[in-house]
Amino acid sequence: MNRTFQQFNLGEDIVKALTSLQYNKPTNVQEEVIPVALKKRDIIVKSQTGSGKTASFAVPLCELVQWEENKPQALVLTPTRELAAQVKDDITNIGRYKRIKASAIYGKQPFERQKLELKQKSHIVVGTPGRVLDHLEKGTLEVDKLSFLVIDEADEMLNMGFIDQVEAIIQRLPVNRTTMLFSATLPQDIAQLSKQYMKEPAFIEIKDGGMTTERIEHVWYEVEEEGKFTLLKDITVVENPDSCIVFCATQEEVDRLYRRLHRAGYPCGKLHGGLVQEDRFSVMNAFKRGEFRYLIATDVASRGIDIEDISLVINYDIPSDKERYVHRTGRTARAGKSGKAITLMTARENHFLEEVEAYIGFNVSKSEAPSRDTVAKSAGAFQKKMQNSPIKKVDKNAKLERDIMKLYFNGGKKKKIRAVDFVGTICQIDGVTSEDIGIISIQDNQTYVDILNGKGQLVMKEMKNRTVKGKQLKVHEARIK
Numbered sequence: 001m002n003r004t005f006q007q008f009n010l011g012e013d014i015v016k017a018l019t020s021l022q023y024n025k026p027t028n029v030q031e032e033v034i035p036v037a038l039k040k041r042d043i044i045v046k047s048q049t050g051s052g053k054t055a056s057f058a059v060p061l062c063e064l065v066q067w068e069e070n071k072p073q074a075l076v077l078t079p080t081r082e083l084a085a086q087v088k089d090d091i092t093n094i095g096r097y098k099r100i101k102a103s104a105i106y107g108k109q110p111f112e113r114q115k116l117e118l119k120q121k122s123h124i125v126v127g128t129p130g131r132v133l134d135h136l137e138k139g140t141l142e143v144d145k146l147s148f149l150v151i152d153e154a155d156e157m158l159n160m161g162f163i164d165q166v167e168a169i170i171q172r173l174p175v176n177r178t179t180m181l182f183s184a185t186l187p188q189d190i191a192q193l194s195k196q197y198m199k200e201p202a203f204i205e206i207k208d209g210g211m212t213t214e215r216i217e218h219v220w221y222e223v224e225e226e227g228k229f230t231l232l233k234d235i236t237v238v239e240n241p242d243s244c245i246v247f248c249a250t251q252e253e254v255d256r257l258y259r260r261l262h263r264a265g266y267p268c269g270k271l272h273g274g275l276v277q278e279d280r281f282s283v284m285n286a287f288k289r290g291e292f293r294y295l296i297a298t299d300v301a302s303r304g305i306d307i308e309d310i311s312l313v314i315n316y317d318i319p320s321d322k323e324r325y326v327h328r329t330g331r332t333a334r335a336g337k338s339g340k341a342i343t344l345m346t347a348r349e350n351h352f353l354e355e356v357e358a359y360i361g362f363n364v365s366k367s368e369a370p371s372r373d374t375v376a377k378s379a380g381a382f383q384k385k386m387q388n389s390p391i392k393k394v395d396k397n398a399k400l401e402r403d404i405m406k407l408y409f410n411g412g413k414k415k416k417i418r419a420v421d422f423v424g425t426i427c428q429i430d431g432v433t434s435e436d437i438g439i440i441s442i443q444d445n446q447t448y449v450d451i452l453n454g455k456g457q458l459v460m461k462e463m464k465n466r467t468v469k470g471k472q473l474k475v476h477e478a479r480i481k
Contacts, residue, residue: 021094044204046184071122074125103125115138116443155187217340222345222366223344239342242293243293253316266386269294342367405450426463432455432458
């Protein structure tokens with residue numbers, strides 16, 4: 001049978017957005033999870049990263065939330081800020097034509113700004129545990145209308161020491177809700193959490209999409225610490241990847257390796273928790289767009305990066321625990337493609353590899369360092385690729401974004417203007433219907449309205465001469481992201 005998203009009986013505005021985003025047929029995890037989630041059943045999903053699980057909860061959430069309700073109806077918890085931002089973007093895109101408003105809240109960003117955003121209409125809130133708990137304790141995140149809780153990457157929450165905060169959050173939420181828990185692994189603490197706070201959950205395990213040897217070739221090299229950098233360079237010359245992540249154990253090592261590769265002429269960027277949040281996002285987005293080939297990173301990049309064309313992952317330092325190996329190597333071979341994972345190891349780190357192998361259920365094959373002759377033969381092609389700019393990657397959201405114009409109006413709550421007032425006025429314009437109006441964000445003194453389907457210029461021109469609720473408002477294209 002030909003699988004499509006139509007089989008789930010979703011609203012046409014959700015299907016329209018999925019089509020624009022080129023979600024053509026559901027992945028295994030989407031096929032299993034979406035119908036169960038639409039029935040509002042609690043679910044535990046054991047699924048590797050890269051299997052399409054964000055859409056497996058984002059689609060049902062967008063379908064089930066009521067547009068008319070102003071208070072948050074769903075909360076999604078993620079371990080990292082990058083993942084929170086990405087999930088928020090995915091939900092916004094899937095819910096675009098239904099005008100779903102998603103907000104992301106995380107640390108290292110002004111609390112007051114988030115507080116203001118949460119005062120406005122927000123259907124779905126995505127956040128990291130610490131900041132979500134902060135808002136709950138201060139009463140700035142209202143949860144009395146909350147019907148859905150999603151705990152994403154639960155095992156990583158545990159690894160990062162967030163599990164107590166997650167529990168404290170759960171205890172503040174309405175008992176009568178649907179809970180979905182997603183995890184690549186199910187350690188004892190996670191199993192305990194689900195037993196305590198979930199009601200007869202359906203258990204869904206997706207076997208594929210993770211540590212499959214057919215899709216990811218796993219190899220390791222033995223090397224002394226002082227020979228690592230030379231070996232890394234030789235490997236990259238021979239492998240000559242289009243897009244590669246090199247993982248290091250510490251921020252200091254990332255900085256050091258980035259400097260050395262940069263000096264050697266590698267087009268590269270670096271990512272770790274010590275960078276300010278704006279820099280983290282801009283590096284990540286530049287890498288996603290394909291502006292450089294090599295990303296040097298700590299484990300902060302092993303979550304929340306969804307890039308389909310990473311052909312090579314290199315563990316410059318072997319990860320200290322087996323789950324991290326799974327998450328790092330899961331950055332390659334996404335969306336059905338194949339990839340390679342290489343680990344550099346000193347002789348005394350062998351016991352780490354044994355743990356990893358026992359955990360993933362197969363042996364990682366040992367490779368010999370490339371010979372000088374092999375490196376020399378590959379050097380020409382490597383240099384040629386280094387001199388050419390990488391091919392810019394197509395952002396599947398770009399088509400959707402291109403047809404949208406965000407308009408700014410200089411009036412909001414203080415002028416007693418509501419979303420329906422904007423909809424009513426804009427729909428009077430010839431050639432414009434409510435389907436052309438996207439998310440409306442009303443603040444105290446200003447309002448932002450997304451105009452869809454390429455009709456932004458028309459609406460902006462017309463609204464210069466029309467009133468909203470009898471008030472003449474200034475209008476121009478918004479200068480915000």
